[in-house]
Amino acid sequence: MAELTEKNINKGLTILENFKDSKLLTNLNSCVHCGLCAESCVYYLTFKEPYFVPAKKVDLISSIYKRYFTFIGKYVPFLANTKEINDETAKEMVDLFFGACTMCGRCNLHCSIGIDIAYLVRTGRMMLAQMNLIPASIQSTVDSSIKTGNNMGITTEEFVDTIKWLEDELQDEMNDKHARIPLNDSNVNILYTLNPREPKFFPLSISAMAKIFYAAKESWTISTKMYDVTNYGFFTGNVDEATVISKRLYEEVINLDAKELILAECGHGSRAFRWEAPNYLKKEFDFDSNTSVELIAEYIKTGRIKVDKTKLKLRVTLHDPCNLVRNGGILKEQRYILDQVVSEFVEMTPHGIDNYCCGGGGGQLAMSEYNERRMKIGERKAEQIRNTNAKIVVTPCHNCVDQLMQLNSFYKLNVQIKTLAEIVADAIIID
Amino acid sequence: MSWFILISKISFALCFAFCIYTLFRIISLGKPKDYAKTKGDINSSIKYSYTGGMSPVKKESAYLHLPTYIAGILYHLGTFLSLILFFLNVLGINLTNYLIIPIAVFLIISGICGVSILIKRIFKSELNSLSNVDDYISNVIVNVFQFVTIYYLFYLTPTYFVISAVLFLYLPIGKLKHAIYFFAARFHLGFFYGKRGVWPPQN
Numbered sequence: 001m002a003e004l005t006e007k008n009i010n011k012g013l014t015i016l017e018n019f020k021d022s023k024l025l026t027n028l029n030s031c032v033h034c035g036l037c038a039e040s041c042v043y044y045l046t047f048k049e050p051y052f053v054p055a056k057k058v059d060l061i062s063s064i065y066k067r068y069f070t071f072i073g074k075y076v077p078f079l080a081n082t083k084e085i086n087d088e089t090a091k092e093m094v095d096l097f098f099g100a101c102t103m104c105g106r107c108n109l110h111c112s113i114g115i116d117i118a119y120l121v122r123t124g125r126m127m128l129a130q131m132n133l134i135p136a137s138i139q140s141t142v143d144s145s146i147k148t149g150n151n152m153g154i155t156t157e158e159f160v161d162t163i164k165w166l167e168d169e170l171q172d173e174m175n176d177k178h179a180r181i182p183l184n185d186s187n188v189n190i191l192y193t194l195n196p197r198e199p200k201f202f203p204l205s206i207s208a209m210a211k212i213f214y215a216a217k218e219s220w221t222i223s224t225k226m227y228d229v230t231n232y233g234f235f236t237g238n239v240d241e242a243t244v245i246s247k248r249l250y251e252e253v254i255n256l257d258a259k260e261l262i263l264a265e266c267g268h269g270s271r272a273f274r275w276e277a278p279n280y281l282k283k284e285f286d287f288d289s290n291t292s293v294e295l296i297a298e299y300i301k302t303g304r305i306k307v308d309k310t311k312l313k314l315r316v317t318l319h320d321p322c323n324l325v326r327n328g329g330i331l332k333e334q335r336y337i338l339d340q341v342v343s344e345f346v347e348m349t350p351h352g353i354d355n356y357c358c359g360g361g362g363g364q365l366a367m368s369e370y371n372e373r374r375m376k377i378g379e380r381k382a383e384q385i386r387n388t389n390a391k392i393v394v395t396p397c398h399n400c401v402d403q404l405m406q407l408n409s410f411y412k413l414n415v416q417i418k419t420l421a422e423i424v425a426d427a428i429i430i431d
Numbered sequence: 432m433s434w435f436i437l438i439s440k441i442s443f444a445l446c447f448a449f450c451i452y453t454l455f456r457i458i459s460l461g462k463p464k465d466y467a468k469t470k471g472d473i474n475s476s477i478k479y480s481y482t483g484g485m486s487p488v489k490k491e492s493a494y495l496h497l498p499t500y501i502a503g504i505l506y507h508l509g510t511f512l513s514l515i516l517f518f519l520n521v522l523g524i525n526l527t528n529y530l531i532i533p534i535a536v537f538l539i540i541s542g543i544c545g546v547s548i549l550i551k552r553i554f555k556s557e558l559n560s561l562s563n564v565d566d567y568i569s570n571v572i573v574n575v576f577q578f579v580t581i582y583y584l585f586y587l588t589p590t591y592f593v594i595s596a597v598l599f600l601y602l603p604i605g606k607l608k609h610a611i612y613f614f615a616a617r618f619h620l621g622f623f624y625g626k627r628g629v630w631p632p633q634n
């Protein structure tokens with residue numbers, strides 16, 4: 001951990017000092033310590049320790065706020081157990097805000113008051129970013145994005161090679177020499193993004209989406225300069241870096257004169273751009289940013305692509321990514337799609353906005369120091385999957401795919417994990 | 432005017448001024464300036480946040496903890512009732528005898544609920560580890576206020592006004608101020624979910 005200096009502490013405190021609106025003030029002053037949020041959090045449900053009750057995170061940041069900025073904290077600190085920032089508090093902040101929360105927001109829905117606990121965790125991370133205390137593991141992901149344009153450090157040459165190879169495959173599959181995966185075309189309808197995991201580890205999901213675009217006869221392109229939908233700056237709390245990453249994607253839409261940006265199946269990436277980027281850049285965007293989930297649902301609804309739901313006979317279930325569903329309002333579209341492309345679909349219990357996080361959110365997959373915790377909290381998701389008796393788990397998020405794959409082998413679930421595009425591509429009928 | 436009535440009135444005035452100041456601060460800071468394009472219906476979501484979103488069937492904090500939830504609701508109702516009685520007393524409005532007994536019974540029940548919450552706070556490890564001195568003081572003050580209100584329904588006592596004064600003076604300092612922030616928190620949650628089309632729920 002970096003050294004905690006007076007200067008850094010003061011920088012961290014600026015996050016709590018300057019209220020831009022009443023949201024932070026409200027959330028810092030609302031917790032009644034009823035403890036009733038405990039059972040809504042996968043961490044508490046797994047470990048059953050008071051330390052993992054969501055309100056502990058609320059209490060930590062509130063007690064720091066009270067210590068420095070309220071009458072009670074200055075003159076009767078023992079009354080509200082207010083906390084000074086010192087090495088011990090800083091360690092607790094890192095562990096609770098980074099290592100014990102996926103920012104899934106499930107507790108927000110169930111808090112007896114209605115506190116946005118995930119927002120306070122994010123505020124805590126912003127303080128740690130100011131204090132230079134972001135865990136090195138997740139920071140390296142951001143560094144890679146800033147330096148190379150994508151979080152996996154894939155070179156442009158390597159990326160173009162992969163896309164060209166996938167284009168050849170598409171042409172073979174479609175038996176059409178004109179089938180393309182267009183790169184850097186301008187004046188198109190859609191600029192499509194990717195999660196860098198796709199070119200690196202899961203190229204078939206790019207093929208799947210290319211097949212969907214081909215079937216829909218879409219005018220689209222991928223930028224070789226900025227295709228990365230992810231923004232780990234959102235998770236680290238470093239607003240400046242998150243802004244740099246968002247700005248690059250924003251500028252690429254403008255440069256290529258695309259009418260719409262389609263965000264790939266990545267929960268946090270789509271959240272970071274659609275909901276946070278306009279605020280990072282402090283402007284309303286003059287183009288639409290939608291997710292591929294919404295786009296595919298639209299293609300099917302309007303008949304731009306035809307699908308055959310009888311092709312897939314296996315039982316399918318759906319994992320709802322927290323960032324897409326509880327924090328992004330996309331709920332019906334993936335269900336509509338699955339209803340059209342699979343013959344047997346079964347919901348998990350609970351699902352939708354009440355779904356449990358898979359355990360990989362909030363940047364957990366990028367912080368290997370918390371791997372053991374991450375796999376343990378994933379047990380609830382593993383149980384949910386097992387209870388459905390499904391053979392395929394579909395999830396419109398590459399981050400969730402990664403976590404679910406690890407859960408699959410760790411808990412011996414014996415299922416296949418697929419993205420929505422992959423399952424749709426398998427059901428497509430090409431005229 | 433007796434000294435004890437006077438101090439309770441002054442304390443109430445201070446408390447009221449604090450509440451108005453807090454409310455004014457919340458309103459003047461305003462809602463977040465969110466540049467993202469709105470997906471849902473913010474107004475409906477805010478409405479839902481104060482209504483359906485608080486329904487016990489929607490919240491695990493209620494349906495997984497039904498006894499605590501009911502005790503909490505009764506305890507809060509008892510507090511509001513005690514406050515209303517305080518205003519009536521100060522205004523010199525007397526209750527009819529028919530009302531006194533049911534009110535006293537209700538306040539005994541709500542007071543017992545408050546004590547049960549206090550006991551739970553002391554003995555349940557999750558709650559205990561979350562709690563600070565303010566939590567205990569707030570609980571005790573409100574409980575004493577409810578019990579002394581019952582006593583005052585039958586016998587006049589200066590203690591009633593002194594306890595009321597303590598409650599009003601303590602409210603701005605400790606967690607009792609959630610009485611104001613609660614409404615702002617529900618607003619913000621409704622705003623956030625409405626902007627993104629999460630609330631009102633689609634399923």
Ligand code: SF4
Nearest residue numbers: 041101102104105107
């Ligand atoms: S946001 Fe999710 S992981 Fe974090 S405390 Fe709340 S329920 Fe737990």
Ligand code: SF4
Nearest residue numbers: 034035037055111112
């Ligand atoms: S349910 Fe809400 S008010 Fe109660 S302890 Fe948890 S965060 Fe605080």
